[in-house]
Amino acid sequence: MSDQPLLKVRNLSKFYGNRIGCNTVSFDLWPGEVLAIVGESGSGKTTLLNCLSTRLMPTTGSVDYHMRDGQYRELYHMSEAERRFLMRTDWGFVHQNPADGLRMTVSAGANVGERLMAIGDRHYGNIRQTATEWLERVEISTDRIDDQPRAFSGGMRQRLQIARNLVTGPRLVFMDEPTGGLDVSVQARLLDLVRGLVNDLGLSAIVVTHDLAVARLLSHRMMVMKDGHVIEQGLTDRVLDDPREPYTQLLVSSILQV
Amino acid sequence: MATPLVVSEVSKSFTMHLRGGLKLPVVANVSFSVAAGECVVLGGPSGIGKSSILKMLYGNYAVDAGQILICHQDRMVDIASADPRQVLEVRRGTLGYVSQFLRTVPRVSTLDVVAEPLVARGASAEAARARAAELLAKLNLPRDLWQLPPSTFSGGEQQRVNIARGFITDHAVLLLDEPTASLDAANRAVVVEMIRTKKAEGVALLGIFHDEEVRELVADRILDVSQFSPRKVAA
Numbered sequence: 399m400s401d402q403p404l405l406k407v408r409n410l411s412k413f414y415g416n417r418i419g420c421n422t423v424s425f426d427l428w429p430g431e432v433l434a435i436v437g438e439s440g441s442g443k444t445t446l447l448n449c450l451s452t453r454l455m456p457t458t459g460s461v462d463y464h465m466r467d468g469q470y471r472e473l474y475h476m477s478e479a480e481r482r483f484l485m486r487t488d489w490g491f492v493h494q495n496p497a498d499g500l501r502m503t504v505s506a507g508a509n510v511g512e513r514l515m516a517i518g519d520r521h522y523g524n525i526r527q528t529a530t531e532w533l534e535r536v537e538i539s540t541d542r543i544d545d546q547p548r549a550f551s552g553g554m555r556q557r558l559q560i561a562r563n564l565v566t567g568p569r570l571v572f573m574d575e576p577t578g579g580l581d582v583s584v585q586a587r588l589l590d591l592v593r594g595l596v597n598d599l600g601l602s603a604i605v606v607t608h609d610l611a612v613a614r615l616l617s618h619r620m621m622v623m624k625d626g627h628v629i630e631q632g633l634t635d636r637v638l639d640d641p642r643e644p645y646t647q648l649l650v651s652s653i654l655q656v
Numbered sequence: 657m658a659t660p661l662v663v664s665e666v667s668k669s670f671t672m673h674l675r676g677g678l679k680l681p682v683v684a685n686v687s688f689s690v691a692a693g694e695c696v697v698l699g700g701p702s703g704i705g706k707s708s709i710l711k712m713l714y715g716n717y718a719v720d721a722g723q724i725l726i727c728h729q730d731r732m733v734d735i736a737s738a739d740p741r742q743v744l745e746v747r748r749g750t751l752g753y754v755s756q757f758l759r760t761v762p763r764v765s766t767l768d769v770v771a772e773p774l775v776a777r778g779a780s781a782e783a784a785r786a787r788a789a790e791l792l793a794k795l796n797l798p799r800d801l802w803q804l805p806p807s808t809f810s811g812g813e814q815q816r817v818n819i820a821r822g823f824i825t826d827h828a829v830l831l832l833d834e835p836t837a838s839l840d841a842a843n844r845a846v847v848v849e850m851i852r853t854k855k856a857e858g859v860a861l862l863g864i865f866h867d868e869e870v871r872e873l874v875a876d877r878i879l880d881v882s883q884f885s886p887r888k889v890a891a
Contacts, residue, residue: 428741586762593761597776615761619740633715633740640717644673651674 402464404429404570404602405450410459412449418626419445422459425621425631429569432596432603434617434634436610436649442626443606444574450604451491451572452481466569486516490563490571494578496555499562500547506533506558507543513566532561536591553584557591564595573605577612589615610653614638622646658727660750660829660860661713662689666722666736668705668712669886681886682708686722688879692828695851695861695874700881706864707756709881710831712736713862714753715743726751726829748776753831754822758814760807766792767802770820777825784824791820795846811838823850830854832863836870848873 403426412419420442427433435443448454450461452473462470466488473481485491493499500509510529511519519525530540536557538550547555556576563571576592577585593616596603607613613620614634621631622645630643641647666686672678683705690696698706711717713724715735724735728750733742735751747753752773761769770792771784779787792802795816801809806817819835832851836844844867851874854861865871871878 431741590761590763614759618744632718633743635714635716636718636740639711640670642671642718647673 403427404431404464406460406462406470407450408460408462410446410449410461411457412445412454413457418442420449420623421626423621423628425628427570427602427604429602430600431619432601432605432617434613434620435604435606435623436608436613436620437623438608438649441623443608443623445626446623447572447574447604447606451489452485453491463570486513487566488568488570490566490568492556492559492563492571492573492576494575496547496552496559499559500555502548503546505544505546506538506550509547509558509562510565513562517566528565529561532565533558535595536561537587551584553580553588556580556584556588560588560592560595564599564601567599569602571601571603573603575607576605577607577609585612592616610638610649622649658730658732659689660692660727661862662723662725662732663687663709663713664723664725666709666712666724667720667886668708668717669720683881683884684886686884690829690860690862692858692860693855694876695855695863697871697875697878698862698864698881699878700885704881704885706881707833710753710833710862710864713831714751715747748773750827751829751831752822752825752827754818754833754835756833756837758806758818758821760805760814762805762807764805765803766797766806766809766817769806769817770824773821773825787824788820791824792816794850795820796843812840812843815839816843819847819850823854826857827859829860830862832861832865834864834866836865836867844870 405427408424410423411421423446435446437443445454449456461473463473465471491499507526507529510532511525514525514528530543533540533543538554538557547558550558577588580588589612605616617634620634620637621628622637624645630637630646637646638650641650664687667684668682670680670682672680686709698709700706708717712719713735719736722736725732726735726746728746733746735743735746767785767788770788774784774787775781797813797816801813806814815838822830836847839847848870851861
């Protein structure tokens with residue numbers, strides 16, 4: 399059990415004029431922990447994810463990240479270049495739409511290799527070798543390494559995006575509805591893959607989803623958001639089996655049984 | 657050696673906000689303990705709160721009041737107030753649970769479903785799979801099913817997968833929610849034998865068994881849950 403959180407979030411708020419994006423959110427994320435943020439459209443979950451991952455400047459509050467050298471750095475006190483470097487190396491961001499996270503007009507191999515070059519890898523043979531291994535790992539046939547993701551199916555694109563993000567051995571991965579817009583069979587495959595990778599690599603992850611089944615399968619802990627506020631949080635099993643707040647009870651009772 | 661499981665003055669109710677805030681009391685003032693090597697069986701009619709007690713102990717249900725102390729790595733952890741990370745830590749190392757129904761994960765093979773708790777404790781995948789295979793063989797699960805995900809299995813087959821998964825580790829406290837409910841006589845006997853082995857190894861077991869025969873064979877003591885029913889007081 400590691401005794402220092404990877405991320406310390408304190409009183410994070412984002413206002414769009416008078417409208418609340420997210421309001422005074424505080425939590426710690428621990429190494430190896432997967433946190434799911436659930437809630438319906440417009441509840442503020444994506445705003446919160448973007449504020450955590452430096453994609454959106456919060457109005458107030460702080461996010462401290464435990465750097466590899468053991469120091470905590472406040473994300474919004476870093477220079478833009480430092481933040482971008484962190485994002486390219488120690489972090490990953492998996493977008494709902496793979497086209498937002500991939501470069502659609504360069505090859506699959508280059509999509510994976512690009513992040514390796516960002517951390518200083520210059521040996522073409524090594525980069526290609528690592529890219530090949532990662533394609534196998536995410537179950538993309540290696541003879542597709544020179545194809546552009548434009549020629550891939552939605553499920554393949556999403557798996558490629560995951561490979562691109564994980565190749566640098568990040569410690570923290572943000573995911574925005576990673577299984578949204580995929581067929582259920584493709585979803586199951588992706589979930590199994592993500593679950594396996596998170597376990598094997600000991601990653602921490604923050605996953606935004608409106609799908610409670612996805613949250614149950616992937617996450618250790620859950621935060622429920624409504625109107626920009628975190629209204630309930632706790633162990634995923636507890637929140638889903640014994641929801642306390644009226645809105646959480648409504649969400650849980652609205653799941654369709656197959 | 658500290659008592660592995662101590663439950664002290666635990667109360668639980670549900671507030672149904674979708675039913676106009678209806679408050680449903682479940683149990684009140686639950687106090688008992690389970691010693692190492694002891695198997696305590698929760699008794700009483702359906703709906704009296706037996707499964708709810710197991711779910712509180714495992715952290716799936718929140719409690720209104722009281723303490724649930726589990727001896728984890730020589731210190732007592734209160735599951736009732738522990739944060740999620742601590743609960744998961746205790747589950748990984750000390751507290752096991754065989755639920756009534758298996759929660760299946762798409763695409764994961766039966767062998768890996770059973771091996772997972774050992775892998776989570778740092779065992780190699782090969783060693784964990786080998787141990788999983790031993791348990792599945794012991795529970796007479798046909799070998800040609802082992803590579804398949806258990807989602808399409810019969811109730812009895814899924815239950816045996818669940819039992820193998822719960823028994824694979826050497827957790828010091830084991831919660832059993834009707835592990836023999838849909839098993840035939842031969843497999844019930846296997847489970848009884850496995851429970852006795854756990855007792856001999858000093859594991860503290862707390863279970864629900866509707867099958868009287870099995871209950872007779874494994875229980876050291878029966879704890880009547882009706883005594884904790886808040887409705888009894890009201891009546």
